[in-house]
Amino acid sequence: MANNKSIKTVMDKDGIERCLTRIAYEILEKNKGMENLVLVGIRTGGVYLAERLQKKMSDIEHGKIPLGILDITLYRDDLSASNKKPRLGETKINFSLDNKVVILVDDVLFTGRTIRAAMDALIDFGRPRMIQLAVLIDRGHRELPIRADFVGKNLPSSLWEAVRVDLVEKNGVDEVVIEEGS
Amino acid sequence: MKFERKDILGIKDLSVDEINLILETAESFLEISTRKIKKVPTLRGKTVINLFYEASTRTRTSFEIAGKRLSADTINISSSTSSVIKGETLIDTARTLEAMNPDVIVIRHSAAGAPHLLASLVKQSIINAGDGAHEHPTQALLDMMTIKERKGKISGLKVAIIGDIEHSRVARSNIYGLSKMGAHVVVAGPATMMPRNIEQMGVKAFPRVEDAIAGADVVMMLRIQLERQKQNIFPSLREYSQHYCLNRNNIKLAKNDVMVMHPGPINRGVEISPDIADDPSVSVILDQVNKGVAVRMALLYLLTGGSE
Amino acid sequence: MRLLLTGARIIDPAQNIDSRMDIFLEDGKIAKIGENLSKATKSKDSEKITKIVDLTGMILVPGLIDMHTHLREPGFEYKETIASGAAAAAAGGFTSIACMPNTEPINDSRSITEFIRRKATETSLVNVYPIGAVSRNSAGSQLTEFWDLQEAGIVALSDDGKPVMNAALMRRAMEYAFSLQLPVISHCEDINLSANGSMNEGYYSTILGLNGIPGIAEEAMIARDILIAEFTGTSVHIAHVSTAGSVRLIRDAKKRGIKVTAETAPHYFTLTDEALQSYDTNLKVNPPLRSEQDVAAIKEGLADGTIDVIACDHAPHGRTDKEVEFEYAANGISGLETSLALSLNLINSKILTWPELIAKMSTNPARILHLPKGTLETGADADITVIDPLLKWTVDVQAFRSRGKNSPFNGRQIQGKAILTIVGGEIKYDGR
Ligand SMILES: [Zn+2]
Ligand SMILES: [Zn+2]
Numbered sequence: 001m002a003n004n005k006s007i008k009t010v011m012d013k014d015g016i017e018r019c020l021t022r023i024a025y026e027i028l029e030k031n032k033g034m035e036n037l038v039l040v041g042i043r044t045g046g047v048y049l050a051e052r053l054q055k056k057m058s059d060i061e062h063g064k065i066p067l068g069i070l071d072i073t074l075y076r077d078d079l080s081a082s083n084k085k086p087r088l089g090e091t092k093i094n095f096s097l098d099n100k101v102v103i104l105v106d107d108v109l110f111t112g113r114t115i116r117a118a119m120d121a122l123i124d125f126g127r128p129r130m131i132q133l134a135v136l137i138d139r140g141h142r143e144l145p146i147r148a149d150f151v152g153k154n155l156p157s158s159l160w161e162a163v164r165v166d167l168v169e170k171n172g173v174d175e176v177v178i179e180e181g182s
Numbered sequence: 183m184k185f186e187r188k189d190i191l192g193i194k195d196l197s198v199d200e201i202n203l204i205l206e207t208a209e210s211f212l213e214i215s216t217r218k219i220k221k222v223p224t225l226r227g228k229t230v231i232n233l234f235y236e237a238s239t240r241t242r243t244s245f246e247i248a249g250k251r252l253s254a255d256t257i258n259i260s261s262s263t264s265s266v267i268k269g270e271t272l273i274d275t276a277r278t279l280e281a282m283n284p285d286v287i288v289i290r291h292s293a294a295g296a297p298h299l300l301a302s303l304v305k306q307s308i309i310n311a312g313d314g315a316h317e318h319p320t321q322a323l324l325d326m327m328t329i330k331e332r333k334g335k336i337s338g339l340k341v342a343i344i345g346d347i348e349h350s351r352v353a354r355s356n357i358y359g360l361s362k363m364g365a366h367v368v369v370a371g372p373a374t375m376m377p378r379n380i381e382q383m384g385v386k387a388f389p390r391v392e393d394a395i396a397g398a399d400v401v402m403m404l405r406i407q408l409e410r411q412k413q414n415i416f417p418s419l420r421e422y423s424q425h426y427c428l429n430r431n432n433i434k435l436a437k438n439d440v441m442v443m444h445p446g447p448i449n450r451g452v453e454i455s456p457d458i459a460d461d462p463s464v465s466v467i468l469d470q471v472n473k474g475v476a477v478r479m480a481l482l483y484l485l486t487g488g489s490e
Numbered sequence: 491m492r493l494l495l496t497g498a499r500i501i502d503p504a505q506n507i508d509s510r511m512d513i514f515l516e517d518g519k520i521a522k523i524g525e526n527l528s529k530a531t532k533s534k535d536s537e538k539i540t541k542i543v544d545l546t547g548m549i550l551v552p553g554l555i556d557m558h559t560h561l562r563e564p565g566f567e568y569k570e571t572i573a574s575g576a577a578a579a580a581a582g583g584f585t586s587i588a589c590m591p592n593t594e595p596i597n598d599s600r601s602i603t604e605f606i607r608r609k610a611t612e613t614s615l616v617n618v619y620p621i622g623a624v625s626r627n628s629a630g631s632q633l634t635e636f637w638d639l640q641e642a643g644i645v646a647l648s649d650d651g652k653p654v655m656n657a658a659l660m661r662r663a664m665e666y667a668f669s670l671q672l673p674v675i676s677h678c679e680d681i682n683l684s685a686n687g688s689m690n691e692g693y694y695s696t697i698l699g700l701n702g703i704p705g706i707a708e709e710a711m712i713a714r715d716i717l718i719a720e721f722t723g724t725s726v727h728i729a730h731v732s733t734a735g736s737v738r739l740i741r742d743a744k745k746r747g748i749k750v751t752a753e754t755a756p757h758y759f760t761l762t763d764e765a766l767q768s769y770d771t772n773l774k775v776n777p778p779l780r781s782e783q784d785v786a787a788i789k790e791g792l793a794d795g796t797i798d799v800i801a802c803d804h805a806p807h808g809r810t811d812k813e814v815e816f817e818y819a820a821n822g823i824s825g826l827e828t829s830l831a832l833s834l835n836l837i838n839s840k841i842l843t844w845p846e847l848i849a850k851m852s853t854n855p856a857r858i859l860h861l862p863k864g865t866l867e868t869g870a871d872a873d874i875t876v877i878d879p880l881l882k883w884t885v886d887v888q889a890f891r892s893r894g895k896n897s898p899f900n901g902r903q904i905q906g907k908a909i910l911t912i913v914g915g916e917i918k919y920d921g922r
Contacts, residue, residue, distance in 0.1 A: 090213060120223065124217065124219040194697070271813070273813050291815070295769030313699070314817070378695065379696055
């Protein structure tokens with residue numbers, strides 16, 4: 001089959017940086033500082049974004065927010081339906097979540113199922129006082145009653161399109177693209 | 183890579199890629215055991231049957247914990263309970279179990295090849311938890327995981343396996359696994375414990391323990407089954423332990439940072455002298471238990487992906 | 491009944507015949523053998539109708555004899571009956587079979603022997619020759635009444651299924667039997683050496699984790715029996731030879747003039763222990779399938795005459811005997827219906843000539859058992875097997891006449907098949 005997918009760049013490196021800076025300020029503002037805040041990035045894209053947010057927030061205020069990594073594979077609700085066993089990633093949360101405000105970070109918010117799985121997982125780790133959600137892109141099409149507290153960009157998309165967030169840390173380039181059809 | 187297997191019957195069948203995938207998956211599962219809530223919902227609604235024709239609290243418990251931490255329903259059927267009816271053949275049992283529609287059947291059996299027979303009869307995934315003197319794949323996987331963690335690699339290591347090789351499924355599975363992963367495996371034991379043509383498996387065999395231990399990175403001591411004395415494969419425990427026990431003297435022949443393993447349970451003073459067995463700087467015996475659960479979780483996870 | 495068989499290649503090792511001829515059967519006997527018999531037979535007696543069968547392209551041989559079968563009746567009729575075993579024999583091209591005594595009860599008495607013969611007569615398919623037990627209940631301690639058994643109709647003695655472990659008993663058996671011209675067939679296995687084993691001891695038993703049966707378990711007993719035969723001047727027939735060492739021992743003994751004969755079974759020159767990696771219990775036999783070198787030696791032994799006979803050790807079993815864990819499974823292969831085709835392979839692979847093969851499947855077993863069979867001489871019983879050497883077919887155990895569906899050859903494509911089995915001048919199997 002000929003490769004006739006059309007790819008459209010909707011956000012570049014500067015765009016991503018601006019969004020993250022804004023989100024960092026919004027998080028600090030909403031929570032009135034860094035006290036009791038922890039970041040948890042969802043594998044894999046969310047982890048790099050959480051690391052960048054951690055750095056930006058350290059630059060703004062002094063001190064460093066704890067950062068955890070969450071792999072939600074084991075909490076997915078589509079495991080038995082798929083024949084492919086997703087490769088497991090490591091989960092690393094080396095601090096207590098009890099009474100913390102957890103900022104859950106992911107790259108794209110879509111159906112909401114990933115976030116549902118992530119919240120289930122977080123609750124197995126302890127009892128956070130609050131969970132807030134930060135995403136770079138919200139592309140709509142929710143299947144669960146979930147919304148983000150911090151959004152980089154709302155990107156209305158069709159179900160036949162794929163939204164891909166490339167980050168330097170894994171793809172060598174910072175950009176958000178829409179791929180059409182398959 | 184994708185994991186496409188229906189069953190885990192032996193290490194012999196597995197490719198290096200598959201072994202790596204299982205080990206990496208198991209490493210991810212290790213973390214769950216450190217959580218406050220040591221349970222994930224992954225296998226909710228799935229059923230794992232532990233069918234044990236041979237008593238083994240350790241392996242059975244390990245599989246049971248693995249299943250439970252993944253939220254599977256685990257059912258234990260063992261020959262000591264009335265569930266495995268005397269005189270009922272494995273085939274009859276298989277048909278009964280199949281009607282219960284489990285997702286995975288874990289089988290431990292004293293007869294080599296019993297898991298293969300079961301796998302040919304039922305559509306469910308079969309995990310071999312040890313069959314006669316044939317294979318014990320989950321033990322070898324956890325051994326490999328332990329070695330990899332301690333030594334950072336398996337490839338290039340010299341591993342000495344000592345004891346009753348002939349009757350050991352642990353030895354066979356480890357010979358396959360470690361050789362595939364690039365280790366140099368040697369075995370030692372009295373000639374009466376050395377199976378015929380063992381060197382065709384790609385290992386070097388020595389009658390004396392010292393020759394095998396020399397320069398070893400890992401020494402794996404096998405359990406001696408006391409009842410074998412009746413078959414005249416060794417004259418007495420006393421004589422065996424004098425010449426084949428790992429002690430402060432012969433361990434000096436190994437590398438300085440040698441690690442000592444044992445599939446357990448140990449006959450202290452027969453296979454390993456107590457001071458070595460209890461020395462955490464060389465002995466990784468307790469460490470192996472945690473890894474056992476992780477490896478078994480990994481296999482349950484990989485085998486229960488879907489039904490297409 | 492008059493039968494004229496025309497156009498086949500007739501091979502009779504007993505008379506050194508190998509040529510295209512006709513053969514004429516009358517009143518259960520071979521009446522005439524020669525070229526263009528159709529005229530000669532027509533003029534003879536116009537009242538009797540002669541059935542003429544054109545066998546152009548076929549091979550016609552003296553009726554095949556399998557001197558080592560297990561018919562399971564009395565006692566294990568779910569595995570095989572005398573009737574089902576005889577039907578399997580006929581379909582496999584055998585006109586005569588000898589059956590081992592390890593039934594339940596063991597054939598160690600006149601009454602069991604007579605029972606088997608009566609059943610065989612009722613079945614009226616092939617000749618069934620009972621073999622009597624060497625020791626009472628084959629328990630290995632007391633001789634049976636050889637004389638009485640012989641009068642009842644046994645043609646040989648054996649405790650097959652197990653060995654005669656007691657050397658003194660074996661010596662007495664061979665001496666006593668020799669005076670009666672009764673062959674003693676020895677199942678050679680030192681049970682202390684083979685203890686708990688379920689396959690050949692070697693690389694494959696090592697990797698499969700199954701207890702091995704070493705070749706020496708067989709060879710040590712063969713050596714013992716050869717020594718007894720030499721010392722007492724008697725004879726012995728070695729059943730199911732499976733190892734290179736056994737072939738060597740028998741070859742040397744024959745060279746030294748000791749009266750030893752030997753048989754092997756098709757699986758010992760067709761399969762090796764490598765096949766057991768599937769844990770397929772249909773491959774479980776005793777003696778076990780051996781190594782490649784052993785198979786090569788068996789073929790050599792067949793080629794140079796060390797091994798006199800091919801007998802399939804037909805050992806039918808029920809599903810429950812085989813559908814179990816390998817070490818619990820019963821030993822044996824249901825062999826009568828595949829024996830000929832597997833043996834014909836020896837001709838295709840130039841190990842044996844046609845006359846050599848037919849000698850091992852007819853002439854020699856007749857000679858060893860002292861049966862008036864195994865030849866197409868004028869006046870002999872009209873026992874004849876007609877073989878289509880080119881017919882390709884696929885083994886299907888469900889189509890077996892035998893109740894034993896335990897064949898590792900199921901699904902295998904093989905070539906050559908008996909298409910007519912004639913016993914006493916009557917067609918007992920017609921596979922055309
Ligand atoms: Zn026998
Ligand atoms: Zn037999």
